Amino acid sequence: MPKVKLYDICHARSGDKGAAVNIALIAYDPADYPWLAAHVTTEAMLAHFGAWVEGPAVRYELANIGALNFVIQGALDGGVTKALMIDGHGKGHSTIALELEIEADDLPPSLQPAARTEQDVSA
Amino acid sequence: MSERTLRLGAGSAHEGDDLRASAKVAREGALDYIVFDCTSEKAISFAYQRRLAGLPAYDDKWELKLHAVLPHCTANGTRIIANSGGLDPAGAGEAAVRVARELGKKGLTVAYVEGADVTDIVRRQNPVLLETGRPVSELGNSFLGALAYGGSDEIVAALRKGADIVITPRAGDSEQFLAPMMHEFAWSADDWDRIGAGLGIGHLMECAAQVSGGYFADPVKKPVTGLDRLGFPIAEVGETGEAIITKLDGTGGLISEATVKEQLTYEIGDPANYVHAAGVVDFTTTRVAEVGPDRVRVSGTTGKPRPERARVAIAVRDGFVGMGRIIYGGTGCYTKARIAADIVRDQLVERFQVEPADLRFDYIGVNSLFDWGVDTDAVREVELRVTGRFPSREAARRVQMLVSQLPVSGPCGAAWGRPMDQGGVEEIVTFQSVLIDRSDIPYRIQYLTS
Numbered sequence: 001m002p003k004v005k006l007y008d009i010c011h012a013r014s015g016d017k018g019a020a021v022n023i024a025l026i027a028y029d030p031a032d033y034p035w036l037a038a039h040v041t042t043e044a045m046l047a048h049f050g051a052w053v054e055g056p057a058v059r060y061e062l063a064n065i066g067a068l069n070f071v072i073q074g075a076l077d078g079g080v081t082k083a084l085m086i087d088g089h090g091k092g093h094s095t096i097a098l099e100l101e102i103e104a105d106d107l108p109p110s111l112q113p114a115a116r117t118e119q120d121v122s123a
Numbered sequence: 124m125s126e127r128t129l130r131l132g133a134g135s136a137h138e139g140d141d142l143r144a145s146a147k148v149a150r151e152g153a154l155d156y157i158v159f160d161c162t163s164e165k166a167i168s169f170a171y172q173r174r175l176a177g178l179p180a181y182d183d184k185w186e187l188k189l190h191a192v193l194p195h196c197t198a199n200g201t202r203i204i205a206n207s208g209g210l211d212p213a214g215a216g217e218a219a220v221r222v223a224r225e226l227g228k229k230g231l232t233v234a235y236v237e238g239a240d241v242t243d244i245v246r247r248q249n250p251v252l253l254e255t256g257r258p259v260s261e262l263g264n265s266f267l268g269a270l271a272y273g274g275s276d277e278i279v280a281a282l283r284k285g286a287d288i289v290i291t292p293r294a295g296d297s298e299q300f301l302a303p304m305m306h307e308f309a310w311s312a313d314d315w316d317r318i319g320a321g322l323g324i325g326h327l328m329e330c331a332a333q334v335s336g337g338y339f340a341d342p343v344k345k346p347v348t349g350l351d352r353l354g355f356p357i358a359e360v361g362e363t364g365e366a367i368i369t370k371l372d373g374t375g376g377l378i379s380e381a382t383v384k385e386q387l388t389y390e391i392g393d394p395a396n397y398v399h400a401a402g403v404v405d406f407t408t409t410r411v412a413e414v415g416p417d418r419v420r421v422s423g424t425t426g427k428p429r430p431e432r433a434r435v436a437i438a439v440r441d442g443f444v445g446m447g448r449i450i451y452g453g454t455g456c457y458t459k460a461r462i463a464a465d466i467v468r469d470q471l472v473e474r475f476q477v478e479p480a481d482l483r484f485d486y487i488g489v490n491s492l493f494d495w496g497v498d499t500d501a502v503r504e505v506e507l508r509v510t511g512r513f514p515s516r517e518a519a520r521r522v523q524m525l526v527s528q529l530p531v532s533g534p535c536g537a538a539w540g541r542p543m544d545q546g547g548v549e550e551i552v553t554f555q556s557v558l559i560d561r562s563d564i565p566y567r568i569q570y571l572t573s
Contacts, residue, residue: 079164
């Protein structure tokens with residue numbers, strides 16, 4: 001099964017909400033948003049972060065800008081003023097999320113061979 | 124876009140932001156208003172500590188900000204809004220008058236909002252903390268104070284009275300941008316879609332450079348040039364609550380659909396219910412479109428009624444953090460750092476009865492942010508960072524003390540740098556929250572003239 005690294009198809013921003021972190025994944029190509037929404041679940045995100053977060057996590061959809069927003073509880077060691085962990089602001093969590101590799105039967109549209117050929121031709 | 128356009132500039136995203144960028148946008152941005160966000164949990168935490176130390180408890184870089192922009196603001200007719208007051212809005216107001224006089228700017232009206240410090244009211248009402256469900260009284264002596272998050276009402280009132288500079292203790296960062304829209308366009312405080320749209324624009328602007336390429340730049344996928352001379356954003360707002368987010372020509376950075384989308388999602392929870400004191404933003408209706416180089420149109424944001432009650436931040440003294448740091452190099456450096464960590468842990472636990480759960484050991488360069496799968500045999504330098512939570516400053520000092528003994532008594536090859544490389548002690552002030560009735564907050568607006 002092909003593996004897709006999120007870094008290759010989306011950008012991300014994260015920040016603190018008390019002891020929770022919010023991580024938004026934003027598709028570079030809006031056409032990839034349905035693929036993201038179908039494959040990047042809260043379970044996938046929690047499994048990726050493993051023991052680095054407590055959970056639970058909630059996922060919100062922003063189809064209008066091609067983005068998913070994850071709010072993960074218990075991620076910042078008590079929050080920015082109290083945390084012993086270095087990144088109590090959670091700004092680095094965006095980069096951690098983008099390391100996630102998703103195994104899927106189908107590729108997101110922007111990575112499908114046809115799309116690549118078109119891009120190559122237009123380039 | 125309607126005919127009339129209001130130009131709002133971001134002056135800072137936090138108390139210590141880039142004043143060259145503030146001065147540039149104030150000088151050349153043809154702004155109606157410049158807005159300084161000077162606050163954050165950390166900033167308010169420091170303000171409480173400064174007050175405990177007998178120091179002024181408003182933004183300690185407030186005078187610097189005014190020196191940077193006030194000459195341009197008076198020349199261009201730009202009014203200033205800032206949540207620089209913190210725990211001492213009167214002090215911030217007097218400081219503004221002082222700076223204006225030093226710069227020869229006579230006759231300016233400085234408004235400052237008092238009453239957000241509701242410590243006595245919270246003590247009397249003794250509400251339960253939202254985080255723990257326990258009453259405030261159980262905090263005992265660790266309860267330091269209670270500060271309400273301000274809305275836009277007081278800023279609008281001060282603008283109506285003609286204030287040139289409006290200072291609040293801790294108005295919401297988005298509300299500071301909303302207030303001039305409400306004032307100039309005469310939006311009603313319960314026109315929830317316009318309030319939502321205005322707060323949404325404020326949310327995009329309040330972190331200044333974070334919408335113009337800062338925190339966005341990725342050298343591989345999202346290159347941004349000119350980060351050393353990044354331009355702060357300008358919002359050109361229309362009466363309907365649509366806006367163009369842009370920046371000055373010739374400044375560094377980038378404003379694109381992608382930068383705006385990233386900032387739209389920054390620090391939000393449920394995007395359909397992003398709660399502020401003045402209203403609730405629904406970002407699921409927002410449209411973002413690039414209309415030119417460094418020009419992005421934001422439209423369609425809607426809103427919902429504001430919360431019934433006002434949220435108040437309860438500051439709590441929560442002990443001290445002690446830190447020690449040391450770097451190991453060469454083959455086996457990670458193993459050496461692990462051995463060093465064991466030495467410090469054993470000493471703290473056995474000699475000083477510290478709970479192991481109150482300690483943390485990070486290996487910077489290997490796995491301090493995440494377990495990236497780094498090959499620990501391949502790394503040739505790693506920094507050990509030891510931290511712990513302690514009830515007293517004296518106890519917290521032991522971390523640095525024990526780590527600083529390692530170069531002589533621990534594994535070979537330790538580098539420990541200057542004193543500031545080695546760690547230290549910080550007092551912790553954390554925040555919880557309670558709700559009180561808005562009408563219980565005794566806001567008053569005071570006016571001074573320079």
